[in-house]
Amino acid sequence: MLTQQGLEYAVHIIKSHFGDLVSKVCKCLLQRGPLTLQALAQRTQLPRDQLKKCLLVLIQHNCVQAFIAAEAEETSDLQRNFVQYIAIFDNILHRSRFSKFLQIAEEQLDGQCEELLKGLLQHGRLTLESVIARAVSQKNEGNSESQDAHRANFVRLVHAHFVERCPTAQPVLEPFAGELLTIEKRAITAAAPSHSERFSVIVDIGSDIDVKNNQRCSSATTGEKACVANVRSKLDVKTGTVLEAILEATRSSEEKVKEEMSVPLSMDTILQEVRGRPEGLEMTLEHVRAALNQLGCVPSLAGTEGLYSIDLKNIIANAQNEEVEAVVLNRYGREAYRIFRLLAKDSRLLETNQISDTTLVDKKEASELLFRLWKDGFLDMERMSSTLPKQATIFLWKVKKDSLWEHVVDTMYHAALNVSQRMDYEREQEQELRQIQPDLMTEALKKRYNRLRRVMLILESSLLKLDDAFMLFNDF
Amino acid sequence: MGRPPSNLPPKRGRPSSSAASQKLSDVEQDVYNLIRSKEGMGIFVGDLKRELKLQDAIVKKSLKVLESQKLIKGVNDVHHKLNKHYMAVEFEASKEITGGSWYVEGKLDAEFIKSLKELCLKLIDKLEVVTVEGLFDYVRRSGCFNDEVSSHQILEILQALVLDNEIEEVKSTGKGVFSSLPLGKVCYHRLTRRNPTTGILSSIPCGVCPRISECTPDGIISPINCVYFKKWLDF
Numbered sequence: 001m002l003t004q005q006g007l008e009y010a011v012h013i014i015k016s017h018f019g020d021l022v023s024k025v026c027k028c029l030l031q032r033g034p035l036t037l038q039a040l041a042q043r044t045q046l047p048r049d050q051l052k053k054c055l056l057v058l059i060q061h062n063c064v065q066a067f068i069a070a071e072a073e074e075t076s077d078l079q080r081n082f083v084q085y086i087a088i089f090d091n092i093l094h095r096s097r098f099s100k101f102l103q104i105a106e107e108q109l110d111g112q113c114e115e116l117l118k119g120l121l122q123h124g125r126l127t128l129e130s131v132i133a134r135a136v137s138q139k140n141e142g143n144s145e146s147q148d149a150h151r152a153n154f155v156r157l158v159h160a161h162f163v164e165r166c167p168t169a170q171p172v173l174e175p176f177a178g179e180l181l182t183i184e185k186r187a188i189t190a191a192a193p194s195h196s197e198r199f200s201v202i203v204d205i206g207s208d209i210d211v212k213n214n215q216r217c218s219s220a221t222t223g224e225k226a227c228v229a230n231v232r233s234k235l236d237v238k239t240g241t242v243l244e245a246i247l248e249a250t251r252s253s254e255e256k257v258k259e260e261m262s263v264p265l266s267m268d269t270i271l272q273e274v275r276g277r278p279e280g281l282e283m284t285l286e287h288v289r290a291a292l293n294q295l296g297c298v299p300s301l302a303g304t305e306g307l308y309s310i311d312l313k314n315i316i317a318n319a320q321n322e323e324v325e326a327v328v329l330n331r332y333g334r335e336a337y338r339i340f341r342l343l344a345k346d347s348r349l350l351e352t353n354q355i356s357d358t359t360l361v362d363k364k365e366a367s368e369l370l371f372r373l374w375k376d377g378f379l380d381m382e383r384m385s386s387t388l389p390k391q392a393t394i395f396l397w398k399v400k401k402d403s404l405w406e407h408v409v410d411t412m413y414h415a416a417l418n419v420s421q422r423m424d425y426e427r428e429q430e431q432e433l434r435q436i437q438p439d440l441m442t443e444a445l446k447k448r449y450n451r452l453r454r455v456m457l458i459l460e461s462s463l464l465k466l467d468d469a470f471m472l473f474n475d476f
Numbered sequence: 477m478g479r480p481p482s483n484l485p486p487k488r489g490r491p492s493s494s495a496a497s498q499k500l501s502d503v504e505q506d507v508y509n510l511i512r513s514k515e516g517m518g519i520f521v522g523d524l525k526r527e528l529k530l531q532d533a534i535v536k537k538s539l540k541v542l543e544s545q546k547l548i549k550g551v552n553d554v555h556h557k558l559n560k561h562y563m564a565v566e567f568e569a570s571k572e573i574t575g576g577s578w579y580v581e582g583k584l585d586a587e588f589i590k591s592l593k594e595l596c597l598k599l600i601d602k603l604e605v606v607t608v609e610g611l612f613d614y615v616r617r618s619g620c621f622n623d624e625v626s627s628h629q630i631l632e633i634l635q636a637l638v639l640d641n642e643i644e645e646v647k648s649t650g651k652g653v654f655s656s657l658p659l660g661k662v663c664y665h666r667l668t669r670r671n672p673t674t675g676i677l678s679s680i681p682c683g684v685c686p687r688i689s690e691c692t693p694d695g696i697i698s699p700i701n702c703v704y705f706k707k708w709l710d711f
Binding site for chain 2: 233235236294322323324325326327329330331334337338341342357358359360361362363364365408411412414415417418419421422425426451455458459462465466468469
């Protein structure tokens, strides 16, 4: 979901990773949509060679996709037969998740695979040979055994869908076929190799194939982790463990990354999966049953055995609701929280008095709160003329989820941008501390050093948590 | 607690004017008749003046006489707290005027609601699962509120607690903790969630900032000079 603040945040990420010029090009593409090189040069006022270098950086790091429109389309600005460039917003945001991707690779595979992946994340796209050569040179190994070991690890990364082949450089975008897809999505789909090709790199080891991190898969796992973390904090640790075990057990069998319902599993399989992880060792059948109940998981009877599947869509919807409700509670107070929950429950129009009566909030206060929530974009309001003499206008209220969710996501991007900018500011302010060894610092400097460490820890962990929140609100 | 009983039916009007009203002047009688005709809805002074085409001083004097003879009463309007509705003493003010059973003299009885909520939560904790009728019975037997609480009020309290995210409405399965309740019966139990009210966005100052829409990187309000950030980071 690209909102105004999302755009600003994406540009900030690119600026801090690649500098001002690249971020200028990226901002232009994000704002204007697909552009030809000529149009981009006009809008950015950059010399051709600089512009080309900027585009190459963005393409190398999978933040821009080039394509050619097969036919001019009436409904869009796509120009026929010209190479055009489009920014891939999701991939830009993924850049702030690299530490999470690496952590998952280490947890699911091992440290050596993590190292290989780190090279790809740093360089964007590499040939298979470069990946191996980089790993070899880092460890100062030169023998064929170590090369084989790295290749084997690479195979594991591909099999686990952490790594995939690079997309086609300039795919031809077929005319609009009626599907409601953005040009960005259409360009990505057109550029993507077939499923078998994406993960078939191993067949021809030795050839010079470009590979890149499969950000969609990595982000799906990160998204699942965000979902599990949410359940752990909102429900309890045991329920989170059961959810994690089920998602992990079904991940490989799911074709589509985010299914609405997980693949059905028997109670025996779930128990086995739960007990296979350290935090699930002591969990009994009753614990697992209670956790499944908390997750709203009812067994479906197939054959003789009850099969359980998780309604992931419902879990995510609940997590989203709770996130928005928490904002209302902390920003407007307990009474507004009750009012918002009433209106969000079935998204129907309710009248001020009815709301006040059901929520047990004083009528005048309820009216004031409703107007504040409406002014800040949390509610929709409709006026109706009344036939009653005393009250000429009746106000009806409802939660309009689509626009509100977009508003909340925009605030999240704004918060992430603010936190990132504050981090830059804090670092700049204490630049002199970098020149001095901690053990050579005076008391006053040590105090400043400790403050900076504490502040950076708060800001960094907040940014990671905010990223979890993006995951809950975006398709992962 | 000294709240008036809330579950009594509204009083009905008497068939004719009281004997005292016979001593009234013609104007006072007209004012009284109009007020009485409005029954439980009562009437504003302004509407009274308009309908009878009387001067302000005459209306005020008549109201004073009628109040001193205990023929009429002034009731605060929950929607317009500075205005009073006048109605004949024999009528109970309507819900539109008083705000309903949770209001006393035009004000929401927040203390009473808070006490009742606390008691209900304690009883739900103790009983694990409750129905409206069962909880009503326990509240009455607790002796805390005597006859002040109706079963409809208990239902309203339970619905408010659901909106507070303290309890959950469920249907009895007839098993386990529900074994004493018929299958499908609507009942309520405590939520086991640990901390449902802390969100990710709301744990960051920007998530709850009233000035977020005015905040820009180089603006008067910015993440660099933000007072909420300063408070958050330098606690």
